[in-house]
Amino acid sequence: MPKHSPIHLDPRSPLVLDTRELPRRPGALRTVKRVVPAPADLGLELIGVPEGADLDLDLRLESVSEGVLVSGTVSGSVQGECGRCLRAIGDSLTVTIQELYAYENSTTDETTDEDEVGRLQGDLIDLEPALRDAVVLALPTNPLCRDDCPGLCPECGVQLDELPADHSHQQIDPRWASLSQLTRKEE
Ligand SMILES: [Zn+2]
Numbered sequence: 001m002p003k004h005s006p007i008h009l010d011p012r013s014p015l016v017l018d019t020r021e022l023p024r025r026p027g028a029l030r031t032v033k034r035v036v037p038a039p040a041d042l043g044l045e046l047i048g049v050p051e052g053a054d055l056d057l058d059l060r061l062e063s064v065s066e067g068v069l070v071s072g073t074v075s076g077s078v079q080g081e082c083g084r085c086l087r088a089i090g091d092s093l094t095v096t097i098q099e100l101y102a103y104e105n106s107t108t109d110e111t112t113d114e115d116e117v118g119r120l121q122g123d124l125i126d127l128e129p130a131l132r133d134a135v136v137l138a139l140p141t142n143p144l145c146r147d148d149c150p151g152l153c154p155e156c157g158v159q160l161d162e163l164p165a166d167h168s169h170q171q172i173d174p175r176w177a178s179l180s181q182l183t184r185k186e187e
């Protein structure tokens with residue numbers, strides 16, 4: 001499905017911005033400050049914004065000649081798992097949004113790809129694709145609980161920093177193993 005496919009937008013949806021109050025006169029400004037629940041799957045496999053968690057929208061909508069420029073920040077909390085030791089990670093995230101949405105049937109609409117420039121649908125803007133892109137770019141693909149996390153012991157799977165420095169697993173020498181079998185037979 002293309003990124004800005006013309007699906008019918010619901011003006012009550014939390015990540016849909018309604019520009020009816022914004023005059024279509026270059027320079028006109030409106031601010032949007034609201035807290036909305038995060039959509040599902042906002043993030044990457046190991047780390048992301050939990051579904052339903054608060055997303056703080058602090059945005060500026062500005063009329064430009066061919067459309068509306070949306071800029072500002074979205075912040076929220078992220079939860080994930082350390083890629084080495086699997087410990088839970090909690091953090092906060094603020095992403096910057098700066099995205100132009102062209103009016104339907106404007107020159108920009110006719111001369112650009114929907115992948116380059118977003119589109120208004122009537123008076124509505126779907127912020128979700130731009131938000132998803134920004135969040136995914138801001139998150140680490142391999143999140144770590146700390147930079148020098150030593151990870152897990154490959155033998156027993158326990159977190160290495162919970163174990164003594166001399167932690168090791170005895171490898172039974174095959175010669176001793178057969179010896180111990182001998183002694184067992186004698187018993
Ligand atoms: Zn870790």
Ligand SMILES: [Zn+2]
Nearest residue numbers: 153155156157
């Ligand atoms: Zn171990």
